[in-house]
Amino acid sequence: MRLYNKTNFMRGLLLAGLMGLSTAAFSQLGTGQWRMHVAASQAVDVAFGDGLAMAALKTGVIEYDEAAGETKIYNDQNGLSDILISCISYDAGTKSFFIGYDNGNIDQLYSDGSIVNIPAVKLASIPGNKRINSFTSKNGKMFAATGFAIIVLDPAKHEVKDTYNPFSVPKNYQSVVFLDDSIYALHNDGMVKAFANNPLLGNPNNWSVDTRVDVPALDVSYQKAGVCNNNLYVWAKKETYGADSIMKVTSGGLQEVIGHQFNMEIVNFQVVNNKLGVSFSDSYLLFNEDSSIYFGIPSYSNPAPEMRAVAYDGTNYWVADHKNGLVKYDTFGTSKIISTEGPPKNDFFSINGHDGKIVVTAGTIDRVSLSFSLPGAYTMKDEDWTLYDKSTQSLWSSGVWDIGTAAINPKNPEEVALGGYCLNGLSIVNGSEITQLYGASNSILENTALGNNMTCITGLDYDDDGNLWIVNAYSSKILKVRTADGNWYAMSNNPLISNAYASELAIDYNGNKWVGVYGKGLMGYKDNNTISNTSDDIIRVMQTGSGSGNMPSDNVTALAVDFDNEIWIGTDNGLAVLYNSDGIFSTAGTTDVSRILVTYDGNVEMLLGNSYISDIEVDGGNRKWIGTAESGVFLVSADGQEVISNFNKDNSPMISNAVLDMEFNHQTGELFIITDNGMVSYRSDATYEDPDYASTTVFPNPVKPDFSGPITIQGIKYGSEVKITDAAGNLVYKTTSNGGTATWNGKRITGEEVSSGVYFIWTAPTEGKGKKVGKVVVIR
Structure with a gap:
């Protein structure tokens, strides 16, 4: 995530309860509801x-x-x-x-x-x-x-009717087919058969090995079986590329009918329209049983279909x-x-956002090795997705892969920076087109010290002036900047972190930069607002050990800056906070970070213990949303003293407990959560304020009898005291807005549901004059 100017960073609070599920467009997604993003x-x-x-x-x-x-x-x-x-x-x-x-x-x-x-x-x-x-x-x-x-299975009764285990031990069965009066079951190492009408097929003794399908060689496995015009066929897959075969089961054994003469990898076999259907790597062919081609589906897209x-x-x-x-x-x-x-692809690695726009990177950056992944990246604004990959961008025809980090320019949201681990590690997007590529050959970006001639860009963030700050991992100077006017500067470096792998990047409200360096701890960098002059810069490195930083681990995995300019630090061994973030630069030596201690069942423990922290997001109420590698997402209070909620696969629509990254759309309150199984999002009641009340909305409106969720008042001023009155002016309910949003449960202060009628909404901000902002109709 990137940080916003503090004067514009409005506060809010996320609703912790689960209110339902939805896959509809966002305009229909209610507060407290979830949706899944499926391409x-x-x-x-x-x-x-x-x-x-x-x-x-x-x-x-x-x-x-x-x-x-x-x-x-x-x-x-x-x-x-x-x-x-x-x-x-x-x-x-x-x-x-x-x-x-x-x-x-x-x-x-x-x-x-x-x-x-x-x-x-x-x-x-x-x-x-x-x-x-x-x-x-x-x-x-x-x-x-x-x-x-x-x-x-019994389809009419929705239940398991029987289980057949022909070998009494587990086998990986790939297909079940029927021919004449027999049932055949293909597994990776052969085939078994039985009389189909035998009522005792649950007994292994009623099955026999079909010796016509012999035990394959060590580099061959059987994958599918099919029946075509009263003949039985199997697909034999060989480890050697392009050497698979479709075999006919004859009385004398297996006979190849479609083989490696096509020099293409078979990815599936089935019987379609009484023909032998074979999926190759980029085409689909239907064969007659004499091996001649009956019909083909050629490539119809670029890149080629699979x-x-x-x-x-x-x-x-x-x-x-x-x-x-x-x-x-x-x-x-x-x-x-x-x-x-929906999104163009089902590949999700990292996410960033600004002003209602999000950018998702679909590749991956691995600290150890290159993956050469090519899914690219995509942006979403007002539910419209734009894809950036090799098929849509001419500059990405070669030399670009493993796109794993991104940032949006707050001065010009049409400009998006994309970073990867490849020949040209930095790409600049303008609108729908990638217009610039940067690497070691045309900028001060450095190739890695690993000798692979690749540029590794693992962290990107724009400051409020539109300067792009870049983490150039495995280089002699890991922090670099491309200014808004196009100049490049490499920041000074502490020898301790030269040529190290670095990834996490955050910019605080004083303009200081914070970089997580794997195995080396946390680097704080103060440029004193003189980017072009590095002589007055100050560097601090915090590591494990009292007096050296007291970090939980030297492997930093997440960074966030809260409203108090405190640096929240996630590691692979728990969570810590640097409270005096600017003071560390004005004192000699290193300031230690602090672990948050909480009381649980009478015991004093560290908040989240030794959990692997994968991401930290700050909501409008200064609360922290903490993603973990194994336990889902935790919502904690502003000071971390209270764990408010834990969203995981068992108690919410989370599709995995392994969180990779998160980001808020602060205009709508939607929190996007990337996991190892895909991306979901949750509409909270956290939004930025609208001090002019130009976008005030109340939803749902009217409130129908079957609605049980919260009534949301959105687009009001920060810190408003919100009062609900009936038509006669009697006070019904009151609450305090969370940033620019407040919610009402449809009940009176005493807890009873209100009756049908028109209810008026009034706000009184902590500073300034209050006003009526809307009304809502309740139908019981």
Whole structure:
């Protein structure tokens, strides 16, 4: 996050309660509600039935009703029970779609949108792999091939009917298919079979090994099976790229029908339209059984698609595309990408924001090695997303990857700085276009001391004058600046931190810079407002040990500056605060940081103990939102003496407890939370003030009988005493605004619900004259 000018940094408070779930547009997201940000990309499977095309995404399902022209996304915020989807299949008998998950969970999604969860596999006390690899519908049953056994489901009763374990020990079953009077189950090392109508298939003795599918070589595993025109086929995957095969199961064993002559990697195999459907790395082909090509779906996008699966509706082919999501392809060669609202991709690493605009980096920066990730970055303003990646930016055609940090220029929000670990580590965005690239060849940025000829930019922040401050990791001078007029300066350096890895960057209200240096502690830098003159600069380095800084750890993982100009420091071993942040530069030696001590059940403990702190955000009420690597998000009081709430996967719509980064949209009060499983957000009651009352709104209005959440008054002056009166002027309720927002629970001061009527809202700020700011209609 970046810091705002203190005179404009209005205060607020986030509501700690959970009020419901939503995936609608933000204008419909109520205070206390959550939503999940899912891109209609990274599709892994697809199914068609009852006029609906359903594509399984990494964290949701996209539904497309072609007749109605309507698109909908389901995720765990609006009905699905889980995330990390593995497969999807249609059951014609119940007109429902079965959705499988990596952890064994199963959802049954009906055409009318209702969803039934079948959690038996997920909840089973079985160690190891429970992944649902595929579904097969047969004779009113749904067969799930899982990572340990074959599960038989009753679609009408939403329950597990039986479990088949042909070996008495777990096997990773990939497919269940039927041919003639037999059931076949393919696992990574072979195939088993049994008489399909045997009522005792739960007994391993009623299964036998199909010796036609011999035990594969050590570098080969079986991945899928299918039946086409009364013939049985399996996909054999080899570790060598491009050496996979589709094999026909014959009386004499396996016979290759589609092999490595195409020199392309097979990513999936299925039977589609009575043909052998093969997904290659960038195309999809349907083969006749004589190995001739029947039909092909070529590349239809740039960059090339990654077609993972196809469903056929009798006329059109529906593609699960890992790059583009759900795609319709007809027999005339016309393709249509089914677009939805939301981020361009499902890759999230870091987030920053300013004045209602956020920027998300989709790559990653690893301290140890390069990952060469190419997802790029995206911005969002007023729910409109803009993608910056290799396909949209000509300057990124080569030499740019691992984009992991970003900042927005407060003097010109159209300018965004993006940092990465690559040949040209700094990119400057103007509007929708990247206009400048900087690296060691055209600026004072340095390549790393590691000898890899790469520039590693791990931290970016603009100050209030529009100067861009840059953390240039692994360089002789890790802190650099590009001024608003385009000049470059390298700041002085303490030899202790030269050539070290540094990442976290914050600028306080006195203009001092704070940089977290891995293994070296926290650097404070005072340039005395003379950027071009480094001779008067002061550097302090705080490390572990009393008198040396007393840091919890020398590995700084998060930084934030609060309203009192105190520096909140997160490490991989807990939390600390530097209270006298400016005084450290005016005294000799090093000032120690402080651990916050709290009383819990009569015991004095350190706040959050030795938790790995991944991010710290300060809300408008000076409260701290602390993200952790394992325990979700904590909301603590301004001084840290009280833990107000802990949002985690067990008690909230958080999709993971591993928080990577967070950021507020202070205009709306929405807190964006990036986790290792994706991004969610929570609409709080924290917003900046509107001293002119030009944007005052009350919502919902009217308040209908079925509404149970808070009534929100937004766009008022900071520190207002808010009073609610009835039409006769009688006081009904009073509260104090949190920054520019106050909430009312719809009850009287005494706790009873108010009756139907019109209620007036008055504010009286701590300074200045009060005024009536609105009214709300309550219907009981």
